[in-house]
Amino acid sequence: MENRPLKVLVIMGSPRRANTYHAAERIREILQENAPVDWEYVMLRDVSLEQCRGCYTCFERGEEHCPIKDDSALLEQKMHDADGVVFATPVYGFQVSGLMKVFIDRHAYIFHRPRFFRQKALLLTSAGVMGNKDVLEYLNAVARIWGFDVAARAGIVSHATMGPLPAYRV
Template structure:
């Protein structure tokens, strides 16, 4: 198993050590290969918000940095660990720049065969907010979020707290390893199905405004009338019905707005 750790911390501190603990547990369970990608050592420039990637594809992005190589590393891995300490109740600036730089993947998801583990450390509070945010990002990008771990590591951590943190890391590592070994695709929840149908309405109706997105969705077969989700995994019929209602409403709204602009 090839594991890529995308490390949003600018230093090798608590978050890095937590990732190493996860690595140790996974190595005790089987054959794994870890690679640490320190974002502090990667050239990723801030997104310029020009929409070129949305309209014409990521190849037309005016920024020339290490983004293509970073995406290739994600494709080559079996699983990705998204790791960031809590800075100001959110991910670090390094992690946010990374996420923003790959904004086109929100429109054109592609990592459906990958598992993800989410990891954060906090000095006091904010770990749940960061994990929830990373889960939204990884989920929309296509990753199956198999496990998550948020630990609190204040100065002078007590032995009891240290043991609690270690249990969380061990549990997350075991869940991640099991998901990678089983390679099962989980059925999507209601929110994921709604996102699929909402995006389908947008990129189908606004094909002239987002030609790259429209072409990508058409190539994937996601614009076909019978498509129920990004992959062929079974979808709860009730979720599918709700998603199609959301899509119908979204299409009507988009068409009304377009007519008003003419």
């Protein structure tokens, strides 16, 4: 067995360094207690990813012919280079964040040509009150279809103790 740090890539779908980021940092700390870890964040807010145009070029001719010139290929290469990928997103409207959805859509060709058969995935969500279960199921489907071996899922509730919602009069 190689004596090198475990290379982990975190695809961070939160636009902030708040609850989801802090949960990912805690996972990093736990992993580093057992073995050396080379931990890299890709903050989706900081990369160039355009929305998919639905032109089907990636399906018909290959993703290398996509007319969109952004960081999509770079992100795919980073996933290939990692031993494990953490897909981390807050729950927005009972779904992944918009940043994470654009990331998934820009890599939709992988649903048709899976390629991550040696990598593990950890799925991480954070929600104010609810939605973790459904979003983790969605991410699980995405990761497994892409070829990842999903090693773990974690959903944290970050505002469960916020108290009752205020009453409004109409």
